[in-house]
Amino acid sequence: MKHFHGTVRQERALDAYVKLLRAADTVDSFLMSQLEPAGLTPSQFGVLEALYHIGPLCLGELAHKLLKTSGNLTMVVGNLQKRGLVTRKRQAADKRFYLVSITEKGRKLIAQVFPRHVERIVAAMSTLSPAEQKSLAALARKLGTTVAARYR
């Protein structure tokens, strides 16, 4: 938005906003493009990674963690299920819940893909010094949690 002119206050906020979004977008699309050889879309990777590291989750929890709608998760989990990477099981206690678990096949896939993914993140972030990385994390966290809480 270099072509917008407002008050100092506005331009400062806009500038930080735009640069934040662009950085996130650039880093993320690079990382996600590297996942393609595994045949995983970004969303599919997100679901599998969560199940791999956290354990079985129900659809609503997945949706909450990935900041997506439940309708979306129905589709993404469906596609993972088709490929035998996850299972979906109706809970006996409360039949409204569907527990999603990663299968052995899914586990193997993530185990194969994740280490390289982490190394690419390290490489990408290494542009920033350790102190800068911590600073960025703290600022982003403060911004994200405040906005999330304010407009809940």
Add this chain to the structure above:
Amino acid sequence: MKHFHGTVRQERALDAYVKLLRAADTVDSFLMSQLEPAGLTPSQFGVLEALYHIGPLCLGELAHKLLKTSGNLTMVVGNLQKRGLVTRKRQAADKRFYLVSITEKGRKLIAQVFPRHVERIVAAMSTLSPAEQKSLAALARKLGTTVAARYR
């Protein structure tokens, strides 16, 4: 990725990466949800805003600015055109180019929506002090440009 355990170096990079993405996602989805009453999707708003502030652009330039593919822009611009918010004109000089311009109707819509949008950005960013906003912008910029340049 609180459930991943690696080296200090890895966890620092992952933490910064995750918090960056989540902050961007949270702020952006809040802002974009506020645009719905205008009947604009995030992408449509992005295109319209660019045309409004920069002037007429061809499809490739729009794709580059919005970090999207040309195929995507064909669709988004098509939907904006259906609603009479932009026009698409074949260039005489080089007939491969299609120049996209905002119409008076589109201009009015953005003029009506944009000021509130800016104020919401200011409000969201105001969690951070002016110095923190500048710091965040600088760190995000450094990260984004380096990653974009490295993996071009």
Add this chain to the structure above:
DNA sequence: CCGAAATGGTTTAATATTGAACTACCAATC
């Protein structure tokens, strides 16, 4: 208990998004 409200998921319709194949046009070279 029972009917009403709340909750978890699915479905539906519309738009978005991508990569890849394809079309139209331009440019350069021989």
Add this chain to the structure above:
DNA sequence: GATTGGTAGTTCAATATTAAACCATTTCGG
């Protein structure tokens, strides 16, 4: 000036994404 190659956009098939309507189940107030 025809072939060759490159560039701008479109089309296509598949997945993603959302909001809204809907279905099933549970919970709660009376």
